[in-house]
Amino acid sequence: METSIWMIISIILFLFVIFLIYRSFKLIKVIEELQQDRRDDVEEISGILELMLTKMKEIDLRGSFEADDEVGLVFNMLKETIEKYRNAIND
Numbered sequence: 001m002e003t004s005i006w007m008i009i010s011i012i013l014f015l016f017v018i019f020l021i022y023r024s025f026k027l028i029k030v031i032e033e034l035q036q037d038r039r040d041d042v043e044e045i046s047g048i049l050e051l052m053l054t055k056m057k058e059i060d061l062r063g064s065f066e067a068d069d070e071v072g073l074v075f076n077m078l079k080e081t082i083e084k085y086r087n088a089i090n091d
Contacts, residue, residue, distance in 0.1 A: 042089050049086045053079065 056079065 046086060046089050049082050049089070053082050053086075056082075 056075070
């Protein structure tokens with residue numbers, strides 16, 4: 001009688017361990033997918049920031065906004081902010 005109880009407990013524990021191993025692999029797969037999604041998002045945001053900086057420079061072809069005192073200050077602050085975020089994303 002006592003051996004059969006231990007056998008049942010052993011089988012239950014074995015099945016539980018198998019279940020935990022299965023769930024661990026499933027969770028690892030989910031984490032990998034989330035990491036890939038994050039990488040894709042970072043690449044997309046980085047591209048958007050690059051495009052924003054390029055468009056700002058296209059708008060200011062002659063450099064008049066960048067050279068103007070008040071507008072130039074805002075232009076440079078926007079440019080620095082974009083570059084700061086771009087560098088933070090790439091790091």
